[in-house]
Amino acid sequence: MMPDEAAAVLSNPADLPDAQAASFVPDIAARARLYGEPILQMPSDLFIPPDALEIFLDAFEGPLDLLLYLIRRQNFNILDIPMAQVTLQYLKYVDQIRLHNLELAAEYLLMAAMLIEIKSRMLLPQRHLELDADVGDPRAELVRRLLDYEQIKVAAYALNAVPQLERDFTRPQLFVEQSNIPTWPEVDAADLQRAWLDVIKRSKLTQHHRISRQELSVREHMSSILRQLQSSRFVEFGDLFAGQGGVPIVVVHFVAMLELAKETLIEITQAEPFAPIYVRLAYSPV
Template sequence: MSEEVLDSQQRTDCPPEQVDGYEEGAGQQHENGEHVARIGEEVLSRLPDDLYIPPDALEVFLEAFEGPLDLLLYLIRRQNLDILNIPIAEITRQYMNYVELMRELRLELAAEYLVMAAMLAEIKSRVLLPRPSSSAEDEETEDPRAELIRRLQEYEQFKQAAEELDQQPRLGRDVFTAAVCAPECRPQTPPPDVGLKDLLTALTGLLQRAERYQTHSVERQAISVRERMSETLKKLPHDSYTPLGELFTASEGRSGVVVTFLALLELVRESLIELAQAEAFAPIYVRAR
């Protein structure tokens, strides 16, 4: 509590220990038996059952009243306290000290009491200002206390609704959405096995295609099976299949086809390549392992 509020306590001759700490629940007596408010010479040791005082509530210290500002508005609404006896300027001064104290603690609570102080100032100004004579019905509609009651009822409804909403489960605080994603599942269909009959059928077709080319009787260096195995592995990628026919060079003649075919058989035996065929008599594909 700031020094100005402590000074106001000394001016009202109210010891700090008599107003230090109030019970938060309504209808309960202070645990030390001390009073919770003072109205003139009357000391209150219990709060009304239908009044809720929030924690860190604003305390006002006046000549006619000492206690929470919520209780002051409650008594004015019930016409248990004359608003003409309430010094609005002193409430405003104590409120400014309270705002400075709550600036780093609970600013939203200070904003609520700013509305209360403004309502008190408006009501007292309307009571003090002269009003033209009118019928009793007009006086009743212009009664500032009735307006205060209406606003306080709305304020209590919104405050109660806010408390009920705060007790509901909150996303990110009490309830958390599932953030686990199922792993992507891609069906893997293994390629069908290639039998010896399929290889012989493919060889027959390659030999027939090689016979269509006429070769010149030119002496050339013989190609070994081991060399053709190395050349074949260099042509085959690891991530895709290559048609079997692309591995044969028709211009090499029958000897080139036979050497390449033997190289493929040797690579299959050593598990260096993989053969695949979608169905019977379908093209055969080769892939390096």
């Protein structure tokens, strides 16, 4: 066969007769091999090899889990286990495991040996000495282990039913824009002092030549300030002292304002440094 003819055959081996096509299958033309048979072309759809898919109806976490399942499924009394039936069913399952995973079957085989030993001890006739010694049930240790395992398994299911973070629920998160939060600058004591000195300076412009004794009440001035603030949302610091008369009245009025601020009945605010100071009623949530 000429080289050109061989190349043509390699590109399309179906053109040869069936006998020649079966005998002429070079390795360079095979895409893959399945059970020793060459695959010449890529599958046109999804290809699943035989024995590639297995379905396990029951999954167990260990020999005790399997043994407990066999007992509970047939409603056997766990304190009086029929060892012959349970051992037979257990060995059938172990045979299936040995066909697929020999390493996993080792732990199950150990339990199978223990079941066979218990079954054998129950079948052996007891001697007179053993009857007098009142030998215990060979199944006692196995029953104890099964009861402990079942108790732990029930507790594990109960713990798993408790809602868990990031599995059953998530914590809500709220993002607040900083620009939406009002910021009020704190009033400096020096600014309040300068405002007070300015009020004192203006109050000295009014001079009285008649000296008389005057009784002033801080509580009355506190009530007067509250009445004045109820009619206005904000009152400028200097306007709060308008029409108060001489220095004694202004001093008492200022002390009344400080008492109201101390009792958190009014708020003294300032928008920015060196800005006018305003007085308002304190906010009280309903």
